[in-house]
Amino acid sequence: MTLALFDLDNTLLSGDSDHSWGLFLAAIGVLDVKEQEEMQAKYYQDYLDGDLDIQEFLEFQLAPLGQHPPEQLYKWRTEFIEDIIKPMLINGKTELLEPHRSNGDTLIIITATNDFITRPIATLLGVETLIATLAECVNGKYTGKPTGVPSFKEGKVERLMEWLTNENENLSGSYFYSDSINDLPLLDIVDTAIAVTPDEKLRTHAESHNWRIID
Numbered sequence: 771m772t773l774a775l776f777d778l779d780n781t782l783l784s785g786d787s788d789h790s791w792g793l794f795l796a797a798i799g800v801l802d803v804k805e806q807e808e809m810q811a812k813y814y815q816d817y818l819d820g821d822l823d824i825q826e827f828l829e830f831q832l833a834p835l836g837q838h839p840p841e842q843l844y845k846w847r848t849e850f851i852e853d854i855i856k857p858m859l860i861n862g863k864t865e866l867l868e869p870h871r872s873n874g875d876t877l878i879i880i881t882a883t884n885d886f887i888t889r890p891i892a893t894l895l896g897v898e899t900l901i902a903t904l905a906e907c908v909n910g911k912y913t914g915k916p917t918g919v920p921s922f923k924e925g926k927v928e929r930l931m932e933w934l935t936n937e938n939e940n941l942s943g944s945y946f947y948s949d950s951i952n953d954l955p956l957l958d959i960v961d962t963a964i965a966v967t968p969d970e971k972l973r974t975h976a977e978s979h980n981w982r983i984i985d
Contacts, residue, residue: 771939774928775956776897777948778888779968784861787854787891788831788883789814794850795834818969819953824882824925828916832905835886836854836914843886843912851890863966863984864895866947871896875937879911880930880946880956882922901923901929926956947984951975 779786791812796806808828816822835843851867878899881893892900904918906917920924934940946953946960951971957963965976965983976983 772875773944774875775946780949783858785858824920824922833914835912924955
């Protein structure tokens with residue numbers, strides 16, 4: 771079985787769903803606009819630089835999930851998907867899925883963004899297997915904290931290896947599509963690494979290793 775792995779934000783999507791979720795909550799009055807914009811800008815720059823403190827970011831980013839009832843969160847998420855995410859899908863590179871789908875490859879979205887945001891996106895894309903950072907949910911209510919290993923940098927590799935073991939699969943013939951230098955640990959271990967609209971650091975690395983680059 772051939773695995774085709776896809777990063778989500780700025781790869782299949784023409785934007786960052788995690789970043790956009792915080793700004794969406796601020797725009798509808800759930801969070802303070804100025805504080806959210808400042809913190810989102812800081813964390814996003816840290817991410818681009820490859821210096822993001824993932825635990826610190828997750829504590830900040832997931833906090834709103836623990837402050838509101840699930841029913842309200844799901845309502846906001848539905849609006850977010852409709853107003854923000856669907857345009858990102860239309861303008862993104864979702865066509866990258868199709869050759870692998872036609873070949874009967876196993877499609878996997880593997881993303882640092884939490885599963886509360888990304889599960890409905892994966893469903894829209896028709897991708898059953900999602901490996902994402904887990905937002906802790908206890909007795910049907912979100913705690914506002916992460917749980918388990920974040921699907922970020924080396925954590926993506928760890929989470930994927932766990933999935934491979936559980937499914938009795940391996941990386942023989944595998945592909946991984948990503949835009950970010952943060953995904954280098956996983957890009958380095960698949961058979962075919964493909965840089966999609968890569969950031970500057972990943973572009974330099976991809977060029978030096980003769981990886982395919984999609985712009």
